[in-house]
Amino acid sequence: MNEEYVLQLQHIRKEYPGVIALKDVSIEVKPGEILGLIGENGAGKSTLIKCCSGAVIPTSGKILVNGKEFTSMTPQLAAENGIAIIYQEFNNVKGLSAAENLFLGNPIRNGIIVDQKAMEKKAKEVFAQLNININPKTLVGDLTVGYQQMVEIAKAIKQDAKVLIMDEPSAPLTSAEVESMFKICRLLQSKGVSIIYISHRLEEIFELTSRIVILRDGDYITTLETDKSNVNELIRHMVGRDLTESFPPRKDCIEKDHVILELRNLTGNGDQNIDLKLRKGEILGLGGLVGAGRTELAQMIFGCAAVESGKILFHGKEILPKTPREAIDLGIALVPEDRKRHGALLEMCVKNNINMPIYPRISKFSVIDSKTEKKTAEKYKDDLRIKTPTLDQQVKNLSGGNQQKVILGKWLAANSELIIFDEPTRGIDVGAKFEIYKLMNDLVESGKTILLISSELEELMGMSDRIVVLSQGKITGELQKEEFAQDAIMKLAFSVKEEVE
């Protein structure tokens, strides 16, 4: 018995075929504290917290909640004991309303009858409490990724949790949304709720937590007091080496007169009158809030959403890709933001995933050249430091960040001329982020062009040559490199351009 801790994990070990995800990890959570949990992609963070909810059964080890010992957890037991988890991958039911998702598993009911009205009312209250503007009746599938995440948070909070575990909750959110989430976290903390907070954004860890637990390769490394630590120390413990700069430098390789992509008055998919020019060798950043219409724009260019009016010019020629295949053949690639829905073929192996868009190219008479296939996969596994036991591992068995890397690898392998990155580093650890930035630099230096959609302002400013900001489906402004500033971007992101006519 130890009343000092609400949650203790003792000597947790978890083995998968060919992988040891966790080797003897122990952590303790004090009442009312916010504990940071960090580590590289594949370090074992998600696996560890899944052990708390019974989503993963540890090979060995003990879990103590308020001193009570559990050898096997189940989702119900965890909920009954006040443990709520927001998982890294969305766990919502797209066909049910926001209110019903909020009460998934334990709806408000009279006998066997569910009380939709009461649920909607309660949902409205919870949303209002969190300052989020969602109609409880909206189907979750119709919400943007950001709002879906808000529903997840609301769901966890509504359970009156004693311990709230959040696995990269900020990944799909914009900075404004992150701020309001932090407010909620502090509010909960003041009510005595303990929080375990996982994130790859170290500035968040510093802002929010009081102690930080670091894992590396399934090993427990250390616990640090947040006040007495600094970013470099964290990174050193996480990656095992020093990392001094966050954005690698690159040569100026823009060919001013060579416009690769031009959008003229493009309208459709929720966007209106988009005018845009992208020059060869340029990285153009697209800023804005979640739901501003950036992903929607990318979808039109990539041929997966219909254009209503306006023109897309690629190399000065008008194009109108109707399917992604057409866009790929033209030399356009899209690295999508929602990896579960659009990105990885979860049931297939790493090698197949990386080679997917280039199979026609590396096949002779429809027979795949397996040597090239293997070489390509090997290359991107090394370049991106994808952590996987073999190239034949199913992608669904990789950690979240490593899945994201596989998708990146896939589109890098496609060797397209124009690559649209939609939130490319979401959920990717600091070390690998740097590698991805380096790869982007290599790409533009070798004559490719990049359209970068990112809600991380640091990244947007660090990587872009120019930033165009969208708000509610319209361009609200453009910033040159020397004008880059957080508040300038945010101001544009919040402004709505009035209709001129």
Add this chain to the structure above:
Amino acid sequence: MKSTVMNTIKSKAIWFVLAFLFIGFTIANPRFISTKNLFTIARQVSMYGIAAVGMTFVILIAGIDLSAGSVITLVNIVCAYLMVKAGFGMATAVILSVLMATLIGVLNGFFVSTIGIPAIIATFASQIIFEGAAYLISGGIPIYGFDERFKVIGQGFIGPVPVPVIIMIICFGIGSFILNKSYFGRNFYAVGGNEEAAKLSGIQVGRIKYMIYSLSGFFAGLAGIVMLSRTNSAQPTAGSGYEFDVITCVVLGGVSVAGGHGFMSNVVAGVMIIGCLTNGMILMNVSSYTQMIVKGLVLLFAVGFDCLQKRKSHY
């Protein structure tokens, strides 16, 4: 505003198809719209309708129950056997055979949920098994000679309304209540929409699967009783192939075979469409082979329309 109207139209598209059929057949033959004929149609489809309630649940969780037809056959044979050869009372025989149908559902649930056999295989196996069982019990010979009162279930009337139609309406009522009002019905959508999320939210997915396959067995069993009473004799092939008609009704009613989406009310329309088509074409003297072609086309058309709508709204 405009979009909500459009959405309502889209989600009720199946009712427009039904209305269209009504108008078409009425123009072709005014007798079609007579109250008497409408009740005839409803009576003809009542067995499909009853079984469709259970099948809707199954398809909602992205499953399938191919054993429904065999269950109908077996219920026919067993109920007849109990009444005629074993000397059981009518009520006892009915209760026992519906109970048996439910237990077959439990068995399906066991194979699908506990063992983890894909539903299409597990229920296909039980289809074969119970068809064989029906032959064994009956010796391949029809069983008949029931109590006069037994006819009421399938052939009786309350006022102008046929009893089987009343049973069907009650079943749809129960089904719609379960789906829309009861908490476990809402869980069906959750399991069908995202099983992983359902599990992690503490929904006992395994239990729900058992429940759904048992319900499917139960409703198929009821359909079997209605059929037995209507035909007044138990044929060892009574229900063979029925599962496909039932699945057609459900899919026509817009229940997504990928799971997680569908409404009981639209399944009613699906059932009615099949009924109208059959009846209307008979009134028009269309040959039964042509009828098959038409039904297949209608299925493709209705579901295709649905898919096109979905593709527009997603991409």
